Amino acid sequence: MxxxxxxxxxxxxxxxxxxxxxxxxxxxxxxxxxxxxxxxxxxxxxxxxxxxxxxPDKFALLEQSIRDKFRFLLEGRLPADAGFNPEHLRLLVRTVLEHVRSLYGRCNPVDTVDPLFERAIRGELAGLLKDWLARIGAEQPAGVPADTMALMMSWAIFGAAVEWSRGRDAIGVDDMTDRVLAVLTDGARGLLSDGG
Incomplete structure (x- = not known):
């Protein structure tokens, strides 16, 4: 049996x-x-x-294909033991930036495909970040759960990658990676003063 x-x-x-x-x-x-x-x-x-x-339909197969390709790309760029640390976070952000730019640069997304692409990439990104955060037992700042932190970071990384891929700012991938990492690691903390 x-x-x-x-x-x-x-x-x-x-x-x-x-x-x-x-x-x-x-x-x-x-x-x-x-x-x-x-x-x-x-x-x-x-x-x-x-x-x-x-x-259920060809859209689900498309989404699975996007997820598979993105996972394969990450496996090739990140070490097998990757986790939530500055070096691996930098590699992750840069990979997303380059991947999104390569896709948006090659094709003009169809209205029905574009949301699938976003959902697939951001979903994979949030899952990976959640795993990384869970491994270090992250629940901060102010008691924010790891899954919420992963969700917010995935939106920040993906959103920055989409805007950057549209080429409005003529900055290189290294500079954009630095900007995204600064937001992820420092956020608006430096903008807030004690006298607020």
Whole structure:
């Protein structure tokens, strides 16, 4: 019985990978808007029901693909033991800046795809930061939980990356990384005075 379960899991993983691979190929060939679920299942040589067993629609598959690509990028840039420290935070911010700029520079996001991109990248970013903060037992300032801190930092990093990628400010990635890190680490503390 356990062997049957493992075999079913293996088939399920294989089908999921075939769907993701077919989706990536079709993105390069046809683009997201032109491709259909039938195109994806035909290319993957699976039934339509198999697609729906893994993804509710092609937008969910797109979001998963964005998440996978971003995770792969982070794994290549961050050390395996990365955690919440200045060096790793700098690498993370720079990676997000470069990734967002590369994507926004190559394509003109479609209204329905742009929110998926934001949700996928920011979601992965918040998850990673939450893990990092949880490992150091962070719950500060003023008792703010780690998940709230991670959420706010993910918005700050992603939002800065989007604005910077639009190229309004002609500053380099190193300068922008420094600016984002200054906000994340010092915030508005320096602007507040004792006489406030």
């Amino acid at each position: 356990a062997t049957e379960g493992r075999e079913a899991d293996r088939r399920s993983r294989r089908s999921r990978e075939l769907l993701k691979r077919s989706f990536a190929e079709l993105m390069r060939e046809k683009g997201f808007t032109a491709m259909t679920i039938k195109d994806i299942t035909d290319r993957a040589d699976v039934h339509r029901g198999t697609f729906y067993a893994h993804f």
